[in-house]
Amino acid sequence: MSPKKTTLKPARNVPASTKAPPDPGSLRGVANWKEAARWLRDRGIEDIECITPDLAGVPRGKMMPSSKFTSNTSLALPSAIYRHTISGEYPDETESFRYEPRDSDLKLMPDLSTLSVVPWETDPTAQVICDIVDSDGGEVPYTPRNVLKRIMSLYHDRGWKPIVAPEIEFYLVAKNDDPDYPLHPPKGRSGRSILGGQGYSIAGINEFDELIDDVYHFSEKQGLEIDTLIHEEGPAQLEINLRHGNPIELADQVFLFKRTIREAALKHDIYATFMAKPMQGQPGSAMHIHQSVVNIETGKNIFSNPDGSASKEFFHFIGGMQKYVPSAMAMLAPYVNSYRRLQPDMSCPVNNAWGYDNRTTAFRVPVSDPQARRVENRLPSSDANPYLALAASLAAGLLGIMKEIEPTAPTEDSANEGSIDLPRGLLEAVALLEDEPAFEEIFGAQFIGLYAGVKRGEFETFMQVISPWEREFLLLNV
DSSP states (O other), X not given: OOOOOOOOOOOOOOOSOOSOOOOXXXXXXXXXXXXXXXXXXXXXXXXXXXXXXXXXXXXXXXXXXXXXXXXXXXXXXXXXXXXXXTTXXXXXXXXXXXXXXXXXEEEEEEOGGGOEEXXXXXSOEEXXXXXEEOTTSOBOTTSHHHHHHXXXXXXXXXXXEEEEEEEEEEEEEEOOOOTTXXXXXXXXXXXXXXXXXXXXXXHHHHTTHHHHHHXXXXXXXXXXXXXXXXXXXXXXXXXXXXXXXXXXXHHHHHHHHHHHHHHHHHHTTEEEEOOSOOSTTSOOOBEEEEXXXXXXXXXXXXXXXXXXXXXXXXXXXXXXXXXXGGGGHHHHSOSTTHHHHOOTTTTOOOSOOEEETOTTSSEEEOOOOGGGOOEEEOOOBTTSOHHHHHHHHXXXXXXHHHHTOOOOOOOOSOSSSSOOOSOSSHHHHHHHHHXXXXXXXXXXXXXXXXXXXXXXXXXXXHTTSOOHHHHHHTTXXX
């Protein structure tokens, strides 16, 4: 069937959640400012951290006394924080990457449904995730939370609601204060460094019992719910699975979980890292995303027909993933290091194939009943900004439905035996992002230009560093 011509409507604000308003006595979130004042007072909160993710997913914001937070204080950040690289440089302007001439302020608008305590602070402290608006209160289209909200609104306009469940892998590593030295696994409770090959090992988890207890404790205090925790294949590599739900809420949870896990690790004098490939010769860390779409009115999964069979929307969603995700890899694998993970012999798909319960494919369909039919995107790495990774993955599937893109036949055997069907480096990925016409329409030209400019700036910074490989093999041989 030939694709239909489609026109995207302008995005509009949609609620981050359709749940009932939070109870003022709850661990996480309140409905209004009156309840916020009571929530803070009941807990003796002294300070508030007003945070928002930048393009890298790093928390940026301001801290203030709780009394000032509830007194209608205006919070602002410079627009430049969305134009610098992960290392803090500001790239040169290009035709599509521009700085705001006055570096005007952007306003932080607290989302009170995200209000929670900061359990690792010694003084009573709370945190709240903020949206970003301009001086007139208008939505700023290039900020990560707003990019995801835009994609959500496109689903909402069609009477649909996407449901996601992220799985986040990360490594625990011994403290390393010299970046010239390789990372190593930390010592566990046995006093020895854990080895690789410990997939699903309970003993591997038990090596870090006290740290994991702190992760659970910190998460519970923030109202964050972990579904399961496992040990992965790499040495001291763990994975946390989150309960399925609204993409904005799940992106918020990943944003906070990364912070939580790092703080728990530091309490035990080790590092937690979400680098895609922190150790040579070991598996990389992924952020797998399970995705389905439900009808808002009926609550039914649109991937399944009434008789339980797979729907045309299900296949078109997969077709969209196959067509558009390779061009969105800069949002799913955002750094030079991310592409070191994409190796066929390292338990990572390097293709755009799909299959039923086939972990070698980029897009896996797990075994499930019809109401839970879903597509797992196995390509994103754990270093990705969760808001942008979810936005890119869901946008690709939506474009497939809108354009009625048919997928290939499902792969029955290993999909990693042929050529690599994905960009092999950051610059190639950025070029594909810029060259896809559908992305400019669905994400907006301003976001694409700004994001591509930052990524190119990061690549140029990387190119200034001489690696050990170059010193080892070029120093005396060329």
